[in-house]
Amino acid sequence: MKAVRLHGYHQQPVVEEVPEPTVRGPFDVVVKIGGAGVCRTDLHIIEGQWEAAMAPTLPYTVGHENAGWVHEVGSAVTNVAVGDTVILHPTPTCGLCHACRAGQDMHCADSSFPGLSHDGGMAEYLLTSARACVKLDPATRPQDVAALADAGITAYHAVRKALPLLYPGTTAVVIGAGGLGHIGIQCLAALSATRIVVVDRNPDALKLAEQIGAHDTVAADGGHVDAVLELTGGGADVVFDFVAEQGAEQDGFAMTRRTGSYYVIGYGGTLTVPTLDVIATERNIIGNIVGTYNELAELMALAQSGRVTLHTRTYPLDAAAEAFQDLDAGRVRGRAILVP
Numbered sequence: 001m002k003a004v005r006l007h008g009y010h011q012q013p014v015v016e017e018v019p020e021p022t023v024r025g026p027f028d029v030v031v032k033i034g035g036a037g038v039c040r041t042d043l044h045i046i047e048g049q050w051e052a053a054m055a056p057t058l059p060y061t062v063g064h065e066n067a068g069w070v071h072e073v074g075s076a077v078t079n080v081a082v083g084d085t086v087i088l089h090p091t092p093t094c095g096l097c098h099a100c101r102a103g104q105d106m107h108c109a110d111s112s113f114p115g116l117s118h119d120g121g122m123a124e125y126l127l128t129s130a131r132a133c134v135k136l137d138p139a140t141r142p143q144d145v146a147a148l149a150d151a152g153i154t155a156y157h158a159v160r161k162a163l164p165l166l167y168p169g170t171t172a173v174v175i176g177a178g179g180l181g182h183i184g185i186q187c188l189a190a191l192s193a194t195r196i197v198v199v200d201r202n203p204d205a206l207k208l209a210e211q212i213g214a215h216d217t218v219a220a221d222g223g224h225v226d227a228v229l230e231l232t233g234g235g236a237d238v239v240f241d242f243v244a245e246q247g248a249e250q251d252g253f254a255m256t257r258r259t260g261s262y263y264v265i266g267y268g269g270t271l272t273v274p275t276l277d278v279i280a281t282e283r284n285i286i287g288n289i290v291g292t293y294n295e296l297a298e299l300m301a302l303a304q305s306g307r308v309t310l311h312t313r314t315y316p317l318d319a320a321a322e323a324f325q326d327l328d329a330g331r332v333r334g335r336a337i338l339v340p
Helices: 040-046 142-149 151-165 181-191 203-211 224-232 248-254 275-281 293-304 317-328
Strands: 002-006 014-017 028-038 066-073 085-088 125-129 133-135 171-175 195-200 216-219 236-241 256-264 284-287 312-316 335-339
Touching (some): 028 085, 040 317, 181 195, 181 293, 195 224, 236 248
Parallel strands (some): 195 216
Antiparallel strands (some): 085 133
């Protein structure tokens, strides 16, 4: 089968032929990929930022946002059958550790992360686990929902955590209306009554934000922090930072009101905050990573009812290099999706 393989850091992955995966254990599932999201994390992987955390053996197949159809199942699999349409939780888990028992799947002590720790889904087939499979309406096109497997669940997870803070009369600022941010905006609009203010440097991204639920937009032109403080009367109750690099992380904390909360979803930068600023204003800094299996199922319920939609641009698997380049250059509005 064809797969997008990373042979070395700081060099582009290449499309090449590799053996098809097969079921090895009783709970294994092989999925025929119908869509694989291209994520900014993939660019960070290429740069080597995840090497220390995941230590994958090179070369390996990238791709951690995957959806498709069940192709083969192990002997003990009962929740899905061959032919079912599925989206895959990005971290197959054990179901037995404290984190799994507590419903915090993404912190499983024995989880793996296809596309980061070992072979992922930018390929024709992917080996995964029954515990990762969320069954979908058969009419769902995997390419339309694939990016919800990571970008979607991560955005939803952050919004879901913040809901108790987002009662009517509050303000939420969203930094970055791109691949994750445009999903976060829709989740906020669907689940809360908060006022949504979106900050982005791209005029097209701001136009999209207005179309999908933003009440106000602010151009990131250097004066955006002051503009947000004025617009919100001193800062937002919650700031969702889907960028968190190149200075956005400092801006995000500065946009947060006294006793407010700064939710960090993007990454790559370094947040430097004097401890006095934290205690004097009682502001909170909250990290967010992926989300739970149940949150992915909830998000898919929103997606299949039309309340959350992905704005995508599709590429054939052979054009993976072009997709990476377009994402890196900011030419993709929403999400890029590889379709084998």
